Amino acid sequence: MSTVPFRRQERVNLSTAEVLIVGGDADGLEILAQMFAGFGVHTPRRCAAGAEAMTVVGERDLNLVVVDSQLADTDGYDFISWLRRCGSPNAWAPAILVTGHTTSSQIFRGRDAGASFVVRKPVLPLVMMQRIIWLLSDPRAFVTSPGYCGPDRRVRSIGPPVGMKGRRHDDLSVEVGEAKTPNLEQDEIDALFQPKAISR
Incomplete structure (x- = not known):
């Protein structure tokens, strides 16, 4: 895959980014492209059908894939699952799933398909840009296993990227602060693992 052409700064330069937008609804596709x-x-590649998008994945190096949950010939969940296992370097590209149904089950389905983010329609430009900026600093590892392919689903345990405000009130930063107490000595650590008899 090509080198990401932008860095997280105050301004994000997407002018050389290769973006694939896949959507079954012509109006929705036009809105995302605009x-x-x-x-x-400069030239976001638009596809209405999953089969057409699969061809593009095999021909171009992509920096971002944006997929509607409803396509002309399949659904976005199946397309992202295919993308993650297609064998192309684009399998690791960030993938944002756009859907009008944001029930917990649909969000989990998108996450389990391998989507980097699930975004609710109608998509606000500010929300989309926030997700793109987040993805520039996404510290999650890419997981490949028999049951799942995609970015590590455990977002909660690592918190938002440094400098970004989390969505939950209890999100922690990925930065580790200075220790508040002295380190334990080795004999104190060993004592923690030794069972002791309790006398009554």
Whole structure:
């Protein structure tokens, strides 16, 4: 996959980014394309069907894939699952799933398909840009296993990227602060693992 053409700064330069937008609804596809043009993406590639998008995945190096949950010939969940296991370097590209149904089951389905984020329609440009900026600093490892392929689903345990505000009130930063108490000595650590008899 090509080198990511932008870095997380105050301004994000998407002018050389290769973005694939896949959507079954012509109006929705046009709205997303115009949104990314507004972000500075010169030529976002548009596809209405999953089969057409699969061809693009095999031909171009992509920096971002945005997929609607409803496509002309399949659904976005199946397309992302295919993308993650397709064998192309694009399998590791960040993938944002756009859907009008944001029930917990649909969000979990998108996450389990391998989506980096699930975004609710109608998509606000500010929300989309926040997700893109987040993905630039995404510290999650890519997981490949028989049951799942995609970014590590355990977002909660690592918190938001440094400098970003989390969505939950109890999100922790990935930065580790200075120790508040002295380190334990080795004999104190050993004592923690030795069972002791309790006398009554």
